[in-house]
Amino acid sequence: MTETIYHRICPLCEACCGLELKVSDGKVVSIRGHEADVFSAGYICPKGVALKDLHEDPDRLRTPLIKRDGKFAPATWDEAFDEIEQRLTPILAAHGRDAIALSLGNPGAHKMGLLLYGPKLRKAIGSRNMFSASTLDQMPRHVVSGLLYGNLMTVPVPDVNRTDYLLMLGANPLASNGSMWTVPDFRGKAKALRARGGKFVVIDPRRTETAAMADEHHFIRPGADVFLLAGMVHTLFDEKLLRLGRLEPLVDGVDAIRAAIVPFTPEAVAQRCGISAPDIRRLAREFAAAPRAAIYGRIGTCTQEYGTLATWLIDVLNVLGGRLDEAGGSMFPKAPAFAVNTMGAAGRGRGVTFGRHKSRVSSAPEVFGEFPINCLAEEIETPGPGQVRALVTIGSNPVLSTPNGPRIAAAFDKLEFMVCMDIYLNETTRHADVILPAPSPLEDSHYDVAFAQLSWRNQARFSPPTFKIPAGQMPEWATLLKLCAIFEGKGARVDVDALDEEQFRSEAAKLFGDQANAVIAATAHLKGPMRLLDAGLRAGPYGDGFGRNPAGLNLAKLQAAPEGIDLGELAPRVPEILRTSSGKIEMATPLLLADLQRPARDLAQPAPAMVIIGRREVRSNNSWMHNLPLLAKGPERCTLLVHPDDAKERRLEEGAMARITSRSGSVEARVQLTADMMRGVVSLPHGWGHKLPGAKLSLAEQRPGANLNELIDENWRDPLSGNAVLGGVPVDLTPVV
Numbered sequence: 246m247t248e249t250i251y252h253r254i255c256p257l258c259e260a261c262c263g264l265e266l267k268v269s270d271g272k273v274v275s276i277r278g279h280e281a282d283v284f285s286a287g288y289i290c291p292k293g294v295a296l297k298d299l300h301e302d303p304d305r306l307r308t309p310l311i312k313r314d315g316k317f318a319p320a321t322w323d324e325a326f327d328e329i330e331q332r333l334t335p336i337l338a339a340h341g342r343d344a345i346a347l348s349l350g351n352p353g354a355h356k357m358g359l360l361l362y363g364p365k366l367r368k369a370i371g372s373r374n375m376f377s378a379s380t381l382d383q384m385p386r387h388v389v390s391g392l393l394y395g396n397l398m399t400v401p402v403p404d405v406n407r408t409d410y411l412l413m414l415g416a417n418p419l420a421s422n423g424s425m426w427t428v429p430d431f432r433g434k435a436k437a438l439r440a441r442g443g444k445f446v447v448i449d450p451r452r453t454e455t456a457a458m459a460d461e462h463h464f465i466r467p468g469a470d471v472f473l474l475a476g477m478v479h480t481l482f483d484e485k486l487l488r489l490g491r492l493e494p495l496v497d498g499v500d501a502i503r504a505a506i507v508p509f510t511p512e513a514v515a516q517r518c519g520i521s522a523p524d525i526r527r528l529a530r531e532f533a534a535a536p537r538a539a540i541y542g543r544i545g546t547c548t549q550e551y552g553t554l555a556t557w558l559i560d561v562l563n564v565l566g567g568r569l570d571e572a573g574g575s576m577f578p579k580a581p582a583f584a585v586n587t588m589g590a591a592g593r594g595r596g597v598t599f600g601r602h603k604s605r606v607s608s609a610p611e612v613f614g615e616f617p618i619n620c621l622a623e624e625i626e627t628p629g630p631g632q633v634r635a636l637v638t639i640g641s642n643p644v645l646s647t648p649n650g651p652r653i654a655a656a657f658d659k660l661e662f663m664v665c666m667d668i669y670l671n672e673t674t675r676h677a678d679v680i681l682p683a684p685s686p687l688e689d690s691h692y693d694v695a696f697a698q699l700s701w702r703n704q705a706r707f708s709p710p711t712f713k714i715p716a717g718q719m720p721e722w723a724t725l726l727k728l729c730a731i732f733e734g735k736g737a738r739v740d741v742d743a744l745d746e747e748q749f750r751s752e753a754a755k756l757f758g759d760q761a762n763a764v765i766a767a768t769a770h771l772k773g774p775m776r777l778l779d780a781g782l783r784a785g786p787y788g789d790g791f792g793r794n795p796a797g798l799n800l801a802k803l804q805a806a807p808e809g810i811d812l813g814e815l816a817p818r819v820p821e822i823l824r825t826s827s828g829k830i831e832m833a834t835p836l837l838l839a840d841l842q843r844p845a846r847d848l849a850q851p852a853p854a855m856v857i858i859g860r861r862e863v864r865s866n867n868s869w870m871h872n873l874p875l876l877a878k879g880p881e882r883c884t885l886l887v888h889p890d891d892a893k894e895r896r897l898e899e900g901a902m903a904r905i906t907s908r909s910g911s912v913e914a915r916v917q918l919t920a921d922m923m924r925g926v927v928s929l930p931h932g933w934g935h936k937l938p939g940a941k942l943s944l945a946e947q948r949p950g951a952n953l954n955e956l957i958d959e960n961w962r963d964p965l966s967g968n969a970v971l972g973g974v975p976v977d978l979t980p981v982v
């Protein structure tokens with residue numbers, strides 16, 4: 246039997262690895278890393294291999310479902326869209342746009358169709374009630390990037406292959422494969438850093454897989470990074486270690502920070518963060534002294550009550566140490582398409598504004614056009630004008646992924662209508678009235694719309710579908726356009742291709758002005774996301790400019806290079822990248838300085854006896870990859886890690902069940918003893934709890950695990966970003982007898 250080899254990019258996590266698939270007779274025979282891939286060079290993890298299981302999963306939905314009398318039945322696409330139109334139209338007519346909420350989940354950042362057409366749906370719905378996984382994750386990062394550099398996606402990443410010193414906080418790339426930093430094979434890169442004499446330091450309440458391979462690891466009290474980082478900033482000022490270098494004339498706010506940081510001496514913060522004053526000073530000195538250095542923080546530093554401040558101070562340290570935008574420091578990638586920081590006038594822009602409106606129930610400020618997802622349940626539950634009565638979810642599983650899942654599940658049952666675009670009948674979609682399936686990732690094309698903006702090296706790669714989309718299935722972009730048409734009153738039976746053409750023409754007119762007709766003609770052979778990609782690449786910073794730069798990029802060139810096109814090492818981009826109104830790095834906006842008062846008041850807060858944090862594991866992915874045989878086998882993964890001394894005090898034993906109770910809820914999990922936990926901290930992974938009635942996840946439900954989010958308080962947020970606080974929640978532990 247002949248085997249055909251296909252290459253494609255893995256869409257499952259932010260590492261964006263190049264894969265090599267062997268296909269025979271329409272079936273995947275094997276999946277391995279694509280060694281010639283210019284960006285990932287053959288690296289892969291078990292989830293990439295499990296794409297075969299995902300493609301073949303009998304539980305994966307392949308036709309729309311409509312719920313009638315409490316039971317789902319298969320339906321045609323026309324029936325499903327008609328149902329949506331019939332149910333939504335009266336709600337819109339009676340209660341207006343804000344009665345509809347949208348919840349956009351994690352796959353929305355990975356799938357090309359969702360990324361390019363999701364914003365169209367947002368606009369078509371026109372509601373203030375927009376929610377996404379961003380407020381469970383990286384919203385502090387966006388807020389800081391917006392304030393300092395003028396755009397939410399202007400995110401610096403460590404220039405890992407050239408640095409001599411990397412300080413990492415709240416990230417475990419050996420398990421997560423990197424986040425807000427697209428860096429396949431972080432292990433290999435960290436090993437190389439150490440081999441060339443560099444130093445790698447990790448700050449984490451758990452001695453993680455990543456910490457275990459570092460030169461140095463410090464436990465930190467969960468939620469206390471702001472104190473450590475402020476102590477380091479204090480040391481840079483105190484010991485005159487500032488070195489702004491080339492950026493000096495482009496940075497605003499150094500003196501304001503010097504004044505605001507005064508209370509945070511290393512001695513004052515040491516107790517609060519659990520790291521000694523001499524260690525804090527040494528970390529600051531080593532960071533300042535290394536020839537090239539970078540500090541990077543991720544979800545552990547975002548999902549805490551001082552998430553925005555901690556993220557900000559990481560950038561402040563990089564700026565004050567002369568590390569931002571320098572080779573071997575913390576640098577800005579330059580993406581070939583879709584990056585706002587490569588569009589418009591270079592060096593200056595409109596900056597960002599938050600809080601243009603507030604959420605109805607909790608008065609949470611809008612941030613980048615959305616409210617904290619922690620507010621979704623109350624917006625459904627609370628009567629009055631503006632109450633959410635209908636919900637659209639796109640690749641979003643809030644019942645497992647948001648704090649107080651049981652409350653949100655109960656709220657979903659109060660909705661008048663719910664439509665989910667998803668690949669499974671799961672904990673969330675079981676509440677829907679209509680489920681619209683997405684095709685298998687192997688039936689889709691792929692381009693890293695978001696992650697090319699976060700890549701460790703500049704790159705462009707494209708994957709065509711490996712398999713043709715089966716008859717009776719719809720690509721995600723087309724489904725989204727149909728939903729747009731329904732919300733815009735154009736009707737469910739609209740012709741998707743005609744609507745796409747109409748939208749492309751009007752966007753081209755806005756983006757390209759007098760050149761629009763030429764752009765429309767040059768891309769007329771394409772449609773959907775492919776057309777947007779070709780236009781984006783050609784108009785982008787490496788593009789062929791529709792003929793002006795014949796050597797430049799376009800989609801055809803990417804299609805001819807299955808191993809991708811390397812666009813070189815990261816290069817300095819300040820001031821060209823800035824879009825602040827001053828044209829400077831606005832390092833000390835009043836919003837951030839004022840927020841520093843909160844940790845200043847909190848310096849003496851005693852540590853609770855026991856708190857819980859989360860955990861990621863290579864064979865899992867948030868709430869949805871537990872139904873795949875390759876990943877589901879092996880040891881139980883949803884276990885509670887407990888330090889042996891903490892366990893002893895609470896009469897907990899290895900392998901026995903513990904009851905974990907917080908103010909919000911109570912769950913049981915199996916105890917796993919390890920001295921890798923900081924004393925007073927336990928860890929349970931998120932995304933489990935697959936035993937809810939009505940879901941169809943035959944394999945996952947056999948080992949359901951416990952839902953960490955039943956323990957997490959949905960009212961605890963970082964006020965500036967609205968981000969949920971997911972770690973450091975006080976808990977009690979008792980043996981289950």
Ligand SMILES: Nc1nc2c(c(=O)[nH]1)N[C@H]1C(S)=C(S)[C@@H](COP(=O)(O)OP(=O)(O)OC[C@H]3O[C@@H](n4cnc5c(=O)[nH]c(N)nc54)[C@H](O)[C@@H]3O)O[C@H]1N2
Binds near residue numbers: 417424468859
């Ligand atoms: N295998 C796998 N990969 C994934 C995912 C997955 O679920 N599984 N999820 C993907 C997603 S959506 C994301 S956002 C990324 C996240 O990618 P990462 O940010 O690398 O995520 P984690 O592995 O959770 O690492 C966070 C670390 O922060 C630590 N931590 C907790 N609280 C604190 C604190 O207060 N301070 C400090 N300094 N550390 C703290 C935790 O112990 C943990 O080791 O991973 C992505 N990749």
Ligand SMILES: Nc1nc2c(c(=O)[nH]1)N[C@H]1C(S)=C(S)[C@@H](COP(=O)(O)OP(=O)(O)OC[C@H]3O[C@@H](n4cnc5c(=O)[nH]c(N)nc54)[C@H](O)[C@@H]3O)O[C@H]1N2
Binds near residue numbers: 669671860866931971
């Ligand atoms: N306690 C705690 N909670 C957390 C976290 C934590 O660290 N601790 N991490 C948070 C983070 S960082 C994130 S990003 C969120 C993630 O939470 P969510 O945004 O809810 O995303 P997932 O859990 O990844 O679930 C993805 C959903 O999309 C569906 N899906 C999968 N593939 C596709 C596809 O191709 N198309 C479509 N349309 N649907 C698809 C899945 O079936 C599932 O319903 O969880 C957050 N929750």
Ligand code: SF4
Binds near residue numbers: 255258260262292
């Ligand atoms: S590391 Fe991420 S991108 Fe790479 S194979 Fe694994 S899941 Fe896919």
Ligand SMILES: [Mo]
Binds near residue numbers: 351378382
């Ligand atoms: Mo995430």
